[in-house]
Amino acid sequence: ADSSMTAPLEPGDAVQFRLAVGDSASIIAVRPLPDTAVARNPARTTTPITSADTEGPQMLQEGDRVPAGLTLVNQASESLQIGDYRGQTLVLTFIYTRCPLPNYCPLMSKQFAALQPQLRERYGEEAQLLSISFDPAYDTPQVLREYASKYTDxxxxxxxxxxxxxxxxxxxxxFGVSARKTAEDEITHNLTTALIGPEGRVRRLWRGNDWAPADVQQAVARVVGSS
Structure with a gap:
């Protein structure tokens, strides 16, 4: 919130801070700590939940075809495959329902909530949204139904x-999403949103949270217009 708090800090310093979470999240009360106060590689103390010990599939890039056989379960406990969306334009993102940071998963869901009526009005069921939870142990279909009801009917x-x-x-x-479960049973993660064309190829990737519904709407219009 106040960039002057970082003025006395040097690269490599150990720090302590508070994260204030309200309508947005900001770091407050930053102070340096002795170098011995934290582990040199603190990320190693967390548990990976979406990264394999062996080499996994290659991360998709724009233009790549998404494997049609990728199988998931929806909020109604029904099996679905990414290939089921062939012939439709699909926008997908990743969330977990307990995410406490308003500018992470809740923002992705709010963005989709704003985008859905715009796409439905123009394209009907030919444009689809898909939110994939990377917390399968907690986010059961029932939990996802309850979560969905907060954002759409x-x-x-x-x-x-x-x-x-x-x-x-x-x-x-x-899709290049890294998620790690912490000792506090929260998940640290990055964000990726993808646009997949009717032919099943990645048309656009948005990394992070600085995209707007209008950006996706324009990208969808280009995809539909070129199909």
């Missing part, structure tokens, strides 16, 4: 999905 064009850990791991690796 139309599940004909927006699906919430999870799956067994192997398939969820495959999905996150394909």
């Amino acid at each position: 139309r599940l004909d064009t927006w699906t919430f999905a999870t799956g067994d850990s192997t398939q969820v791991q495959r999905a996150t690796e394909l």
Whole structure:
């Protein structure tokens, strides 16, 4: 919140801070710590939940074809495959329902909630949204149904999905999502949103959270216009 707090810090310093979470999240009360106060590689103290010990599938790039056999389970406990969306334009993102940071998973869901009626009005069921949870142990279909009800009352064009850990791991690796469970049972993760064309190829990737519904709407319009 106040960039002057970092003025006395040097690269490599150990620090302590508070994370204030409200309508947005900001770091406050930063102070340096002795170098011995924290582990040199603190990320190693967390548990990976979506990265394999062996080499996983290659991360998809724009233009790559998404494996049609990637299998998930939707909020109604029904099996679905990414290939089921062939012939439709699909926008997918990754979430977990307990995410406490308003500018991470809740923001992705709010963005999709704003995008859904725009796409449905223009394209009907030919444009679909898919939110994939990378927390399958907690985000059961029932939990996803309850979560979905906070953002939409139309599940004909927006699906919430999870799956067994192997398939969820495959999905996150394909789209470059890294998620690690902490000792506090929270998940540290990055964000990826993808646009997949009717032919099943990645048309656009948005890394992070600085995209707007209008950006996706324009990209979808280009994809539909070129199909």
